[in-house]
Amino acid sequence: MSGTISIRNLRKYYGAYEALRGIDLEIERGEVVCVIGPSGSGKSTLIRCINRLEDFEAESEIRVDGTPVIPGRSLAKVRAEVGMVFQGFNLFPHLSVRENVMLAPRRVRGTTRAEAAVQADRLLARVGITEQADKYPEHLSGGQQQRVAIARALAMEPQVLLFDEPTSALDPEMVGEVLDVMKSLAGTGVTMIVVTHEMGFARQVADRVIFMDAGEIIETGSPEQVLGQPQEARTRNFLSAVLNH
Ligand SMILES: Nc1ncnc2c1ncn2[C@@H]1O[C@H](COP(=O)(O)OP(=O)(O)OP(=O)(O)O)[C@@H](O)[C@H]1O
Numbered sequence: 001m002s003g004t005i006s007i008r009n010l011r012k013y014y015g016a017y018e019a020l021r022g023i024d025l026e027i028e029r030g031e032v033v034c035v036i037g038p039s040g041s042g043k044s045t046l047i048r049c050i051n052r053l054e055d056f057e058a059e060s061e062i063r064v065d066g067t068p069v070i071p072g073r074s075l076a077k078v079r080a081e082v083g084m085v086f087q088g089f090n091l092f093p094h095l096s097v098r099e100n101v102m103l104a105p106r107r108v109r110g111t112t113r114a115e116a117a118v119q120a121d122r123l124l125a126r127v128g129i130t131e132q133a134d135k136y137p138e139h140l141s142g143g144q145q146q147r148v149a150i151a152r153a154l155a156m157e158p159q160v161l162l163f164d165e166p167t168s169a170l171d172p173e174m175v176g177e178v179l180d181v182m183k184s185l186a187g188t189g190v191t192m193i194v195v196t197h198e199m200g201f202a203r204q205v206a207d208r209v210i211f212m213d214a215g216e217i218i219e220t221g222s223p224e225q226v227l228g229q230p231q232e233a234r235t236r237n238f239l240s241a242v243l244n245h
Contacts, residue, residue: 002029002065002159003028003029003030003065003159003160003189003190003191004026004027004028004029004063004064004065004066004191005025005026005027005050005062005063005064005160005191005193006025006026006027006061006062006063006066007023007024007025007026007050007060007061007062007063008024008060008061008062009022009023009024009059009060009061010022010023010024010025010046010049010056010057010060010061010062011023011056011057011059011060012042012045012049012054012055012056012057012060012215013057018215019042019045019215020042020045020046020049020056020215021214021215021216022216023042023046023215023216023217024217025210025217025220027191027193028191029159029189029191030187030188030189030190030191031191031192031207031208032186032187032191032192032194032205032206032207032208033192033193033194033206033207033208033209033210034194034195034196034201034202034205034206034208034209034210034223035047035193035194035195035196035209035210035212036195036196036197036199036202036209036210036211036212036226037210037211037212037213037218038213041212041213041214041215042212042214042215042216043164043195043212044164044165044195045215046195046212047084047162047163047164047193047195048164049062049069049071050062050064050069050082050160050162050193051082051084051162052069052070052071053084054071055071056071064081064082064159064160065081065159067081081156081158081159081160082158082160082161082162083153083154083155083156083158083160083161083162084153084161084162084163084164085146085149085150085153085161085162085163085164085166086149086164086166087164087165087166087168087169088169089137089142089145089146089148089149089169090149091137091145091148091149091152092137093136093137093138094136095136095137096133096134096135096136097124097129097132097133097134097135097136097137097140097148098117098120098121098124098133098134099120100137100148100152101119101120101123101124101148101151101152101155102116102117102119102120102155103152103155104152104155104156105119105155105156108156109156119155120133120151120155121133123151123152123154123155124148124151126151126154126181126184127147127148127150127151127181128147128177128181129144129147129148129151132144132148141174142169142170142171142174143170143171143173143174143175143177143178144177146166146167146170146174146178147177147178147181149166150166150178150181150182150185154185158190159190159191160190160191160192160193161185161190161191161192161193162192162193163182163192163193163194163195163196164195165195165196165197166178166182166194166196167179167196167198168197175198179198179201182194182201182205183201183204183205186205194206199227202223202227203223203227204223206223207222208220208221208222209221209222209223209225209226209227210226211226
């Protein structure tokens with residue numbers, strides 16, 4: 001049960017605009033699901049609803065580990081169950097790298113300072129940031145900051161990790177280092193939903209690819225089923241649709 005996500009008839013309105021039009025989705029523990037689709041298709045909204053960052057319609061149901069997601073519950077509680085990595089790194093600039101990673105366990109679990117520091121250093125080593133633990137976020141490159149953000153997302157030992165276009169704010173030369181960390185998490189038992197335009201990552205790492213358009217899941221299947229072979233015209237058409245949207 002741990003790490004499962006069950007979504008039934010997920011509907012989300014922004015005013016009169018229906019951003020999600022009845023999403024049904026079952027995700028197994030440890031599955032890596034990449035969500036792709038044109039800009040504005042509802043990808044971010046979908047994972048923000050799972051993380052309770054967005055309200056959704058009363059008839060909709062989201063369960064994480066069998067427990068209903070109730071919008072508006074305290075964010076601290078959410079962090080304990082679901083880790084999230086955003087497009088921007090959202091690190092606290094006045095805290096050191098280590099302190100950024102220590103914050104949630106200290107605040108939510110009351111972990112002692114010493115224990116939280118040991119755990120933070122272990123996680124920073126996991127993402128290859130050991131040398132920068134005492135620095136402040138502004139002293140790190142974008143790729144390094146995003147790796148710290150991943151360490152921070154792991155700090156509450158979540159069963160579910162959500163990624164919202166984690167590489168799209170990065171300089172191209174830093175994309176690989178962040179994708180490498182994400183690849184290293186795949187297959188470790190943590191369930192991952194990754195909103196991404198990185199088709200190479202989706203092909204290589206995803207157990208399943210979901211293609212969204214206009215608030216609906218249009219296609220779901222293995223990377224080959226949804227993306228086809230790289231040379232297929234269908235993939236080229238899809239990519240140009242995504243890039244030109
Ligand atoms: N806070 C908001 N208020 C009003 N409309 C919103 C809000 N957030 C998103 N939307 C609209 O909902 C739709 C889905 O947005 P969403 O951010 O989920 O798309 P997306 O697929 O993640 O796009 P992108 O790839 O550009 O990030 C879009 O039409 C967007 O304009």
